[in-house]
Amino acid sequence: MPLSKDERYEKMKEIRDELLNFTESPLHKYRTENKYFPVVGEGSHLASIMFIGEAPGKNEAETARPFCGRSGKLLDEMIASIGLKREDVYITNIVKDRPQDNRDPSPEEIRLYAPFLDRQIEIIEPKVIATLGRFSMDYVMNMFNLWDVLDSISNMHGREFTATASYGDIVIVPLYHPAVALYNGSNKETLLNDFQILKKYV
Ligand code: URA
Numbered sequence: 001m002p003l004s005k006d007e008r009y010e011k012m013k014e015i016r017d018e019l020l021n022f023t024e025s026p027l028h029k030y031r032t033e034n035k036y037f038p039v040v041g042e043g044s045h046l047a048s049i050m051f052i053g054e055a056p057g058k059n060e061a062e063t064a065r066p067f068c069g070r071s072g073k074l075l076d077e078m079i080a081s082i083g084l085k086r087e088d089v090y091i092t093n094i095v096k097d098r099p100q101d102n103r104d105p106s107p108e109e110i111r112l113y114a115p116f117l118d119r120q121i122e123i124i125e126p127k128v129i130a131t132l133g134r135f136s137m138d139y140v141m142n143m144f145n146l147w148d149v150l151d152s153i154s155n156m157h158g159r160e161f162t163a164t165a166s167y168g169d170i171v172i173v174p175l176y177h178p179a180v181a182l183y184n185g186s187n188k189e190t191l192l193n194d195f196q197i198l199k200k201y202v
Pocket residue numbers: 053054055056057060065066067068071093
């Protein structure tokens with residue numbers, strides 16, 4: 001049975017409290033030294049579509065909101081192109097703390113933070129997961145036992161992969177990370193086209 005709205009809220013709050021004290025992570029010290037926040041996620045806990053990015057950047061770690069910088073503005077634009085608002089979907093990342101100097105998340109950081117993401121998926125029970133960038137694509141495809149079809153993001157983006165979650169069927173749609181579309185018009189067009197696949201799940 002899906003959780004009620006209040007139960008979902010409580011469980012997300014538990015995740016936030018655990019992340020605040022997540023001293024096992026090498027990023028915890030960097031976070032506290034810089035007065036950053038962990039970025040749990042944002043949006044509707046009842047969403048059908050869940051977007052999963054990589055890790056918070058500086059803006060995100062300062063505000064505790066995912067995708068609130070330039071990539072976020074583009075993500076909002078893409079979400080609007082399918083007739084939705086940020087509040088209608090759920091947006092999160094695999095890694096919940098900012099890696100130093102915007103570097104890629106390490107395999108160890110992904111391993112440490114992924115159980116929080118797994119729990120968020122179980123709480124929200126999305127019908128569709130749209131991954132943003134290759135780190136979340138790799139993680140989510142493996143998580144749903146789709147390793148045999150896993151390929152480079154240039155071959156995977158904009159396609160739909162069906163899998164079975166603990167609560168029923170789920171569709172995974174790998175997308176390019178909005179950052180790759182920021183300065184390149186043709187990448188932006190590709191991302192916009194790929195996004196239209198999500199329309200049927202709105
Ligand atoms: N890039 C990400 O992958 N996630 C964010 O929250 C912001 C930028």
